[in-house]
Amino acid sequence: MHIRIDQLTKEYNGNIALDIPSLEIKKGELVGIVGNNGAGKTTLLRLVLDLIGATSGSVEIDGEKVHENHNWKKQTGSFLDEGFLIGFLTPEEYFHFNAETYGLNREETEQKLQEYSRFMSDEILETGKYIRQLSTGNKQKVGIIAAMMVNPPLLLLDEPFNFLDPSSQIIIKNLLREKNRQTGNTMLVSSHNINHLADICTRVILLEKGVIIKDIINTEERRMEEIDKYFNSRA
Amino acid sequence: MxxxxxxxxxxxxxxxxxxxxxxxxxxxxxxxxxxxxxxxxxxxxxxxxxxxxxxxxxxxxxxxxxxxxxxxxxxxxxxxxxxxxxxxxxxxxxxxxxxxxxxxxxxxxxxxxxxxxxxxxxxxxxxxxxxxxxxxxxxxxxxxxxxxxxxxxxxxxxxxxxxxxxxxxxxxxxxxxxxxxxxxxxxxxxxxxxxxxxxxxxxxxxxxxxxxxxxxxxxxxxxxxxxNQSPREAIARGRFPEGLLASVPKYGQLWLLEWQLASRSKRSRFNFFGMIPMAIAFSLFIVLGQNTQPETYIVIILMIAGSYGGFHLQNAFSWESHFFDFLATRDIPLKTFIKAKFYFYSIYAAIQLIVLLPFVLWHSLELAMLFVGLFFYATGFGFFFYLWTGVGNSTRLDANGRSSFNMEGVTGIKMAQVMVLFLSVLPFLLIGYILPLPHGSALLFSLTGLIFILTHNSWINGIVRKFEKRKYVKLNLYRQK
Known part of the structure; x- marks a missing residue:
């Protein structure tokens, strides 16, 4: 899916949280958004998902403004934070409910879940716990799996590597890369972890105080040197 | 300190x-x-x-x-x-x-x-x-x-x-x-x-x-x-009525979600399952009361007017606020979501009425008619009122912890909502008393309730529009809380 951002601004109490005059994310790109705290990464993702209203400008997915219709929802998987989890369900129930909203039946859901068995590492399914009882890391896994399991043409993840143990970080990194290559789905992933993004993303956008500072095509040769240099100079 | x-x-x-x-x-x-x-x-x-x-x-x-x-x-x-x-x-x-x-x-x-x-x-x-x-x-x-x-x-x-x-x-x-x-x-x-x-x-x-x-x-x-901050909870594994609810076309999954919400949290479970024993208690009270004057039961009438689903609906959109970002990003039409909620609690209220009615009918036809009228009133106007005010209110309650009538965290507005619905029956009783009609109050309650029940499609549309208008503010307030 194709995202187009036009003259997008978001202000909170007169302070500009995000100001993006123009940005296009083409179908099949795996875009990493990197930035310090308060850079506007989550704000950008929330605006794309129509969870907050823009002060001006618009976000279009496949040519349709997100705040004007809901067609994009069927094509979009997302996980930003715990507000995407239903605490009183078990992970199994949550996956089924989530999959149902995308039109998947029980068998299809079970099948899709198998792809994530390594990532779940026996800590998610059949544990006899509600989601609200899971550890933060396992909650994070449940949210990521729910977003990815339906193979959405557009995937948005906010800080997916947070709270995960090193093995799980590597698994999810590889899963994202493979899925992107196999399906050609568009992915938008924000993170503080430059190395992880450098490893998997085809393009990296650097946000600082709500403004895009750099927009880099991440190739083997360049390997994010520019981003590294930028953060080193500010450290 | x-x-x-x-x-x-x-x-x-x-x-x-x-x-x-x-x-x-x-x-x-x-x-x-x-x-x-x-x-x-x-x-x-x-x-x-x-x-x-x-x-x-x-x-x-x-x-x-x-x-x-x-x-x-x-x-x-x-x-x-x-x-x-x-x-x-x-x-x-x-x-x-x-x-x-x-x-x-x-x-x-x-x-x-x-x-x-x-x-x-x-x-x-x-x-x-x-x-x-x-x-x-x-x-x-x-x-x-x-x-x-x-x-x-x-x-x-x-x-x-x-x-x-x-x-x-x-x-x-x-x-x-x-x-x-x-x-x-x-x-x-x-x-x-x-x-x-x-x-x-x-x-x-x-x-x-x-x-x-x-x-x-x-x-x-x-x-x-x-x-003991997070005691281990037993996971609900009952097949009934979860399997039955899930099999219902269109609203099934949302009814299941509503059931799970109501039955899997400490406070909501207490409120939800308290409805049927409450109906039984009312029945016994009425039968033992040996008094057929509706005025005697004014407290009960007030409570019934506020009770059908009200314990849950006074928290309308509040308990869901914890996962509204999920609902807002998935293909779940808000209208279907609200309608599912309305039907679910109407059916539950009907079960409560069915438990209550034989006892009351046996005791007094006048009281039975009044209770039927209140059922229509509470499921029609009552639900409309809770859902409508629920859109305007962005209080976030935790079904498992804070909740109305759990005095740690009930807000004035929520309390006021319940009080308004409780007290809204008084003018009906008064007018019914003045009207030169038999069962005047019961008829007034029934009529008002039925109007809201029959027009639920259009007022739910209105609630959806109101919600959409307020969506960003409401979601933002939920997040801040």
Missing amino acids: FRRSELFEKSLIVILLLFVFAILVLSQLQLAGRMLPVLLQEYFPQRAPAEWVYGLLIPIFAFDFSIRYFFQSLPAQHVRPYLHLPIQSRTLVLYRMMRSWLHPVNLYLPVFFYSFIKMTINPATSSQGSGLLGIVLLVAINQGALMWIKSFQGNKMKTLLPVIIILGGTAIAWSLYTDALMQHSLDMFLGFVNNNLQVFVPVAAIIVLLHLLAFHQMKKGFYQVFE
Whole structure:
């Protein structure tokens, strides 16, 4: 899916949280958004998902403004934070409910879940716990799996590597890369972890105080040197 | 250091209402203490009122203990913030014991006996003050025992066994030696009012012992205050009605979600499943009441008007607020979501009515019609009102923790919503009374309710539009909370 951002601004109490005059994310790109705290990464993702209203400008997915219709929802998987989890369900129930909203039946859901068995590492399914009882890391896994399991043409993840143990970080990194290559789905992933993004993303956008500072095509040769240099100079 | 009060968590309106409610209850207890001697004298003249009540102190305090066991828990929330600080554990245990003493359950018996003693003890021959002190000491025994037993947190056998022994033992002993125990009870109280040290000293010794045991055990299990923050919950694995709900086309998955929300959280479960027993209790009350005048049942009528699903719907969109970002990003039309909610609770309300109706019908046709009218009114106008105001309100309640009528966190607006719906029936009753029609109020309720039920499609559309308009503000407020 194709995202187009036009003259997008978001202000909170007169302070500009995000100001993006123009940005296009083409179908099949795996875009990493990197930035310090308060850079506007989550704000950008929330605006794309129509969870907050823009002060001006618009976000279009496949040519349709997100705040004007809901067609994009069927094509979009997302996980930003715990507000995407239903605490009183078990992970199994949550996956089924989530999959149902995308039109998947029980068998299809079970099948899709198998792809994530390594990532779940026996800590998610059949544990006899509600989601609200899971550890933060396992909650994070449940949210990521729910977003990815339906193979959405557009995937948005906010800080997916947070709270995960090193093995799980590597698994999810590889899963994202493979899925992107196999399906050609568009992915938008924000993170503080430059190395992880450098490893998997085809393009990296650097946000600082709500403004895009750099927009880099991440190739083997360049390997994010520019981003590294930028953060080193500010450290 | 310990000055922070939980009242800071409540809104001013709620504090005020609580204060008024407390005054009301205390004055009722005072009145009961004054009236009881007169009533006992009239209906049970074979013994003096004082002999009756002071002879029954053992079962009275056994009953008090059973109430405490189920309703009084050891304060934990108030202590947790201090566990991180360099404060000696014994200080915190003492603080915890002191907080436990402030529980309102310690108040009702002394307040009742204050006026009862005034009415029954002659100050010229005995000491009323010592009598009241005796009652306070008996309350202290129960308080000490409760603290000790509850301090075995996490060990159900150790908390339950003493209760079974105390209550079971009392019941058996009472049934075998009623007269002797009544006499002992009376003697004990006479010992109090006559300042007999032989009575005071053992009672005081028991209190000290129980408090020391409680202190020791609470200190021993000090870190359980921490550990019990998220007790392990049993996972609901019932196939019925979950399988049945899920199989319903279109609304099935959302009904299932609603069921899971209502049945899997402590507070919501209590409210949700309390509806049917409440209907049974109403039925019994009406049948036993032997009175067919609707005015007699005005409190019940008011409660019914607010009860159908209201316990949940007063939190409309609030409990869901915890996962509204999920709902907002998935292909779940808001209209379907709200309609599913409306149908789910209407059906549940109908079950409540079906339980209630035969009893009422058998008792009085007029009352039955009134209740049917209220069913339509509450499911029609009531749901509309809760859902409509729910859109305007962005309070975020936790179904498993904070919730309305759980006094830690109810907001003034939520309280006001419920009160408005409760009181909205009054004009109907008044107009119905004036109208020259048989069953006027019932017809008015039915008509109003049916209008809202039949037009639910259009007002739900209105709620959806209102929600969409407010969506960003509402979601943002949810996130901030």
